[in-house]
Amino acid sequence: MSINRRQVLAMAATLSGMSTPVRAQSGAGYPTAPIRFVIPTAAGGGHDVMTRMIGLKLTERLGQPCIVESRPGASGALAAAAVASAPADGHTLLLAYSAFLSNTVLLDKPAYKVEDFAPVSMLALTPIALGISESVAASSLKHFVALAKTRPGQLFYASYGPGSGGHFVGELFNMAAGIDVVHVPYKGETPALMDVLAGQVQASFTSVGGARRYPGRIRALAVATKERSPSYPDVPTFAESGYPEVDMPGWAALMAPAKTPAPIVQTLTREINEIVMLPDVKSKMAELGFDSVGWDVPRTRTFMGEQLVATRKLVASGRVKI
Numbered sequence: 001m002s003i004n005r006r007q008v009l010a011m012a013a014t015l016s017g018m019s020t021p022v023r024a025q026s027g028a029g030y031p032t033a034p035i036r037f038v039i040p041t042a043a044g045g046g047h048d049v050m051t052r053m054i055g056l057k058l059t060e061r062l063g064q065p066c067i068v069e070s071r072p073g074a075s076g077a078l079a080a081a082a083v084a085s086a087p088a089d090g091h092t093l094l095l096a097y098s099a100f101l102s103n104t105v106l107l108d109k110p111a112y113k114v115e116d117f118a119p120v121s122m123l124a125l126t127p128i129a130l131g132i133s134e135s136v137a138a139s140s141l142k143h144f145v146a147l148a149k150t151r152p153g154q155l156f157y158a159s160y161g162p163g164s165g166g167h168f169v170g171e172l173f174n175m176a177a178g179i180d181v182v183h184v185p186y187k188g189e190t191p192a193l194m195d196v197l198a199g200q201v202q203a204s205f206t207s208v209g210g211a212r213r214y215p216g217r218i219r220a221l222a223v224a225t226k227e228r229s230p231s232y233p234d235v236p237t238f239a240e241s242g243y244p245e246v247d248m249p250g251w252a253a254l255m256a257p258a259k260t261p262a263p264i265v266q267t268l269t270r271e272i273n274e275i276v277m278l279p280d281v282k283s284k285m286a287e288l289g290f291d292s293v294g295w296d297v298p299r300t301r302t303f304m305g306e307q308l309v310a311t312r313k314l315v316a317s318g319r320v321k322i
Contacts, residue, residue: 030090030264034065037254038083039095040076041160042188046126046207046288047252051095053284054123057275062267072187075099075161075322081111088257090264093120096253098165101308105315106163106322114308117255118265121272122295122303124285126250127223128169129235130157131211132203133196134219141221141241144203148179155181158192158204162322165250166192166205168311169224171319173205176243193218207250208232209289225249231286248310252290253300269297 037055041047048070055066071079076099086092094100094117104110130141138144148155159166162185170183184201186192189210196204197217204211204218208229211220222238223229224246238246254272256265273294275281282292295303314320 030267031062031064033091034067035062035090036092037066037068037095038079038092039068039070040072040079040097040099041070042072042190043070045160045188045190046209046290047095047097047189050123050252050285050288050290053281054272054275057278057281058271061271061275072161075103075163075185077103077107077111080117083255084112084116084257086257088259088261090256090260090268092257093268094255096255097126098168098248098250098307098311099161099163100253100255101304102163102168102311102315102320105308105312106320114304116258118258118260119297119300119304120254120256120265120268121276121297122293122300123252123254123272123276124290124292125225126165126252126290127208127225127229127232127235128165128205128248128250129208129211129220129223129232129289130169130173130203130238131193131196131206131218131220133199133201134217135199136202138221139219141236141238141243144221145177145179148177148181152180153182155203156184156201157181158184158186158195158201158206160189160192160206161185161187163320165248168314168320169246169248170205172224172246172248172314173238173243175317175319176238176245207289208235209287212289222246229289229291231289231291248307251303251307253304265297 037051039047051068059066083094138147157170189206192204195201208223220235223235276292276294285292
């Protein structure tokens with residue numbers, strides 16, 4: 001049977017269409033377009049700077065531009081919902097932090113589920129610190145607690161959003177110390193710290209790097225981790241000051257839509273984990289308050305599962321509401 005030119009072209013078109021999903025599932029040729037990082041915080045903050053730095057390195061390695069898109073609001077829920085509904089092709093990634101988990105517990109009708117995402121990498125742990133304005137007459141955590149006890153409901157702490165890691169650690173500290181410092185949420189770390197500098201609030205639960213970004217104007221009193229941050233070894237832990245229960249590290253992870261092909265996730269995990277452990281990147285991230293870890297997918301998933309359990313317990317106590 002002879003086949004004419006028109007039939008040959010039709011068969012070629014059909015085979016071409018069939019090969020597209022196969023290539024996508026294998027990750028062949030990835031990436032084929034710019035990679036978009038959606039971050040849930042305002043531009044100019046530590047998360048923004050870190051993501052842009054990683055994006056530049058990833059561009060060099062994969063040959064496609066990496067674009068950072070800031071979508072603050074609703075404690076990261078807006079950014080997460082946008083990525084959850086994006087094509088699962090590895091070209092749209094979410095920078096997630098603790099609010100990514102807490103939103104699914106705090107909100108009556110969350111716009112996404114944890115299961116809507118596939119972990120790519122735990123970039124870093126971000127020790128959350130209590131930073132106070134230099135205008136506050138407290139040289140240590142002990143002095144701050146004593147001051148707060150004399151002024152219940154009259155001191156205020158900023159966080160980078162309702163239901164954020166800063167909010168959770170702030171309420172853990174209120175409970176542990178028996179004090180009443182009032183929470184004031186902001187849309188990101190930068191605006192929160194700006195109001196500490198302006199004297200609108202006395203303190204902030206923020207990244208230790210953020211608190212240390214303004215020497216002589218903001219003083220970091222303690223970090224909410226079991227051990228001191230290797231990047232800021234001079235800042236004591238809450239445990240050292242008598243509050244071991246104030247232990248809830250912040251973190252920064254990259255997430256992809258759940259159905260992203262495994263080979264694409266593996267490519268991203270390998271490249272990004274190598275990037276965050278480069279000496280120049282580690283050094284810069286440390287300046288921003290991030291301790292690079294570069295965990296693989298199983299370890300990232302385990303850590304996030306443990307954090308979700310801790311989050312549910314604190315919400316059940318009634319201390320954290322949005």
